Amino acid sequence: MNDKVTIKTIAKMANVSHTTVSRALNNSPLVKEKTKKEIRELAERLNYSPNLNAKALVEHRSFIIAVYFTDLNSGTSPSFMSEMLHQIKEMLPAGYEIAVDSFAGLRRANQSINLRFDGALVVSQSSSDDVYIDQLAKTGKPVVVLNREIERDDLFNYASDDYSGTVTAIEYLLRMGHKKIGIISGKEEFASSQNRLNAFVDVLNKHNINLNDNWMVTGDYSVKSGYNAMEKILNAGELPTCIFASNDDMAMGAIRACQDYGFNVPDQISFVGFDGSAYSNYFIPRLTTIKKPMREITNKGLKTLNNLINNKNITPIEFMNIKPSLVVRESVKKIN
Amino acid sequence: MNDKVTIKTIAKMANVSHTTVSRALNNSPLVKEKTKKEIRELAERLNYSPNLNAKALVEHRSFIIAVYFTDLNSGTSPSFMSEMLHQIKEMLPAGYEIAVDSFAGLRRANQSINLRFDGALVVSQSSSDDVYIDQLAKTGKPVVVLNREIERDDLFNYASDDYSGTVTAIEYLLRMGHKKIGIISGKEEFASSQNRLNAFVDVLNKHNINLNDNWMVTGDYSVKSGYNAMEKILNAGELPTCIFASNDDMAMGAIRACQDYGFNVPDQISFVGFDGSAYSNYFIPRLTTIKKPMREITNKGLKTLNNLINNKNITPIEFMNIKPSLVVRESVKKIN
DNA sequence: ATGAAAGCGCTAACAT
DNA sequence: ATGTTAGCGCTTTCAT
Numbered sequence: 001m002n003d004k005v006t007i008k009t010i011a012k013m014a015n016v017s018h019t020t021v022s023r024a025l026n027n028s029p030l031v032k033e034k035t036k037k038e039i040r041e042l043a044e045r046l047n048y049s050p051n052l053n054a055k056a057l058v059e060h061r062s063f064i065i066a067v068y069f070t071d072l073n074s075g076t077s078p079s080f081m082s083e084m085l086h087q088i089k090e091m092l093p094a095g096y097e098i099a100v101d102s103f104a105g106l107r108r109a110n111q112s113i114n115l116r117f118d119g120a121l122v123v124s125q126s127s128s129d130d131v132y133i134d135q136l137a138k139t140g141k142p143v144v145v146l147n148r149e150i151e152r153d154d155l156f157n158y159a160s161d162d163y164s165g166t167v168t169a170i171e172y173l174l175r176m177g178h179k180k181i182g183i184i185s186g187k188e189e190f191a192s193s194q195n196r197l198n199a200f201v202d203v204l205n206k207h208n209i210n211l212n213d214n215w216m217v218t219g220d221y222s223v224k225s226g227y228n229a230m231e232k233i234l235n236a237g238e239l240p241t242c243i244f245a246s247n248d249d250m251a252m253g254a255i256r257a258c259q260d261y262g263f264n265v266p267d268q269i270s271f272v273g274f275d276g277s278a279y280s281n282y283f284i285p286r287l288t289t290i291k292k293p294m295r296e297i298t299n300k301g302l303k304t305l306n307n308l309i310n311n312k313n314i315t316p317i318e319f320m321n322i323k324p325s326l327v328v329r330e331s332v333k334k335i336n
Numbered sequence: 337m338n339d340k341v342t343i344k345t346i347a348k349m350a351n352v353s354h355t356t357v358s359r360a361l362n363n364s365p366l367v368k369e370k371t372k373k374e375i376r377e378l379a380e381r382l383n384y385s386p387n388l389n390a391k392a393l394v395e396h397r398s399f400i401i402a403v404y405f406t407d408l409n410s411g412t413s414p415s416f417m418s419e420m421l422h423q424i425k426e427m428l429p430a431g432y433e434i435a436v437d438s439f440a441g442l443r444r445a446n447q448s449i450n451l452r453f454d455g456a457l458v459v460s461q462s463s464s465d466d467v468y469i470d471q472l473a474k475t476g477k478p479v480v481v482l483n484r485e486i487e488r489d490d491l492f493n494y495a496s497d498d499y500s501g502t503v504t505a506i507e508y509l510l511r512m513g514h515k516k517i518g519i520i521s522g523k524e525e526f527a528s529s530q531n532r533l534n535a536f537v538d539v540l541n542k543h544n545i546n547l548n549d550n551w552m553v554t555g556d557y558s559v560k561s562g563y564n565a566m567e568k569i570l571n572a573g574e575l576p577t578c579i580f581a582s583n584d585d586m587a588m589g590a591i592r593a594c595q596d597y598g599f600n601v602p603d604q605i606s607f608v609g610f611d612g613s614a615y616s617n618y619f620i621p622r623l624t625t626i627k628k629p630m631r632e633i634t635n636k637g638l639k640t641l642n643n644l645i646n647n648k649n650i651t652p653i654e655f656m657n658i659k660p661s662l663v664v665r666e667s668v669k670k671i672n
Numbered sequence: 673a674t675g676a677a678a679g680c681g682c683t684a685a686c687a688t
Numbered sequence: 689a690t691g692t693t694a695g696c697g698c699t700t701t702c703a704t
Contacts, residue, residue, distance in 0.1 A: 017676075032674090052452045053393040057698075099435055102425065114388075114433060283620075343681070356689085
């Protein structure tokens with residue numbers, strides 16, 4: 001255990017002041033090349049690694065990027081989360097850590113946000129996040145909100161256009177001849193659920209198609225909730241010819257329920273999901289779905305955050321609603 | 337923006353020294369209750385929040401728990417990862433951050449481990465992690481390795497017993513009358529793949545059942561790789577009556593392939609998976625699988641790490657291989 | 673091109 | 689019960 005090699009250790013060995021060591025290690029032009037080289041070699045040999053706490057204290061930055069999710073164990077699909085973290089980590093400059101946390105966790109523990117971060121990336125699902133987003137914004141540090149449209153114009157914000165994605169889905173169903181259309185909604189407090197539900201209602205209204213209350217049920221975005229929701233529909237009398245599920249996980253659960261109750265998908269009941277999850281293409285039947293533009297959203301967000309942190313920010317605050325796309329596979333049957 | 341409220345700000349306002357403020361805020365018994373109360377109220381009112389960098393510098397700890405995965409975008413199943421992070425976050429004392437990182441990321445960027453952490457939790461899949469685990473161990477700080485059995489006895493280590501789990505699976509298949517058994521292995525460099533493959537071979541040998549090379553293929557734990565692997569088996573001539581897939585994701589991909597090639601599962605080909613993933617119970621057919629004891633592993637690991645960090649450690653270093661359990665569902669058919 | 677000294681915000685001896 | 693002082697490891701004036 002090489003006990004605490006600091007710049008002073010190196011300074012002594014190199015017969016220079018610790019100031020010079022600091023400058024050399026930070027590649028300051030003020031230090032002679034020869035000296036720099038010596039010091040660097042020494043640092044390498046001693047396995048020196050700077051004390052980030054000290055550096056952070058004096059530089060007023062922490063080398064930490066906070067990544068907040070609405071909740072870590074529900075609502076946010078695991079594959080979304082892991083892809084997100086991977087992408088963030090890859091795009092971040094070396095030396096930065098990502099601190100993962102959730103607003104739901106803070107709420108449960110009655111805590112406030114941690115103030116030690118240089119920039120925050122919020123993957124928001126619910127307007128209940130707003131109080132925390134506000135706390136983050138008040139720090140004056142760079143904050144970028146992803147995934148959900150927020151009602152403030154002082155923060156960069158990139159989201160997927162859930163409304164238009166749902167319109168695309170429902171219009172596709174109509175084109176395929178469906179008129180009896182049901183919906184399995186997601187968590188009621190999630191903006192995405194609300195937007196998708198609103199779009200669903202609007203499109204059917206626009207086409208003068210009656211809404212059947214029995215065919216409109218609510219889940220919580222989990223596979224199991226999709227299963228339960230579908231059971232309700234299956235037990236309610238007349239059946240719809242197709243279901244729009246607010247996400248792929250619930251669609252899969254619901255299709256499972258159809259199978260258990262002896263209904264063939266898509267012959268008797270068709271399904272459209274939402275997300276474009278990794279499993280959707282391998283499910284039986286392969287799921288027709290609306291693919292969320294995750295990569296684009298994350299990419300945009302991280303570029304912006306990096307710029308903000310490095311003060312390379314010239315662009316004004318921007319909001320972008322990125323359009324998802326329809327992926328046609330096997331779970332929707334064309335009917336006359 | 338309340339610019340930098342420090343203990344000195346509070347000290348001045350309360351007409352005490354900053355030391356007293358520090359003590360009061362840390363609930364030292366040396367401070368009079370009345371003074372404490374005043375100071376606390378003042379802190380609250382001023383929205384004071386301690387500078388963790390300063391605190392970390394002087395206390396020689398950082399309030400950061402490092403969580404390392406082998407890779408963030410492959411090998412580690414997303415649902416495993418998100419459940420893990422959730423559990424970790426819930427069990428951690430308030431004020432701690434979790435810094436998520438991956439060894440694969442470090443390798444790609446040619447970086448070393450970050451030294452700013454009070455304890456590290458390693459979710460290891462591969463022996464290629466060992467070089468980094470060694471770096472972590474050398475810091476002398478608490479390190480707990482999860483998920484994979486490591487070949488050193490100076491670190492706490494909790495893993496799932498992949499070998500025995502696979503034995504259970506294969507013996508179940510034999511009991512169900514199967515003799516023509518194939519395997520789809522996971523990433524070759526992953527210990528879990530090797531252990532599962534070894535157990536597979538050993539059990540069949542023990543029962544004097546021939547190994548058929550055509551029925552032994554390798555994937556990479558992804559759904560897609562399961563699909564591709566199964567295609568190979570399907571195209572290779574005589575078919576096995578069942579397949580042991582090294583994880584659920586590959587099983588699902590493989591079943592998808594069977595479906596596409598017109599084979600019924602489980603009537604023509606049976607399947608056993610491994611993991612007990614969230615989707616396995618909703619797949620069609622519901623997947624019979626070996627459930628990894630994730631929760632137990634994570635729980636054990638975190639308790640130990642917490643104890644280690646708080647020096648409550650009396651137990652000697654321990655290694656535990658926790659046994660997984662068979663979950664019988666619908667993907668295995670009994671044959672005469 | 674290099675060094676001396678100050679200070680970031682906090683805790684901890686060591687007074688009193 | 690409270691204050692004074694020093695110091696954690698680093699960067700940054702200000703000298704030289």
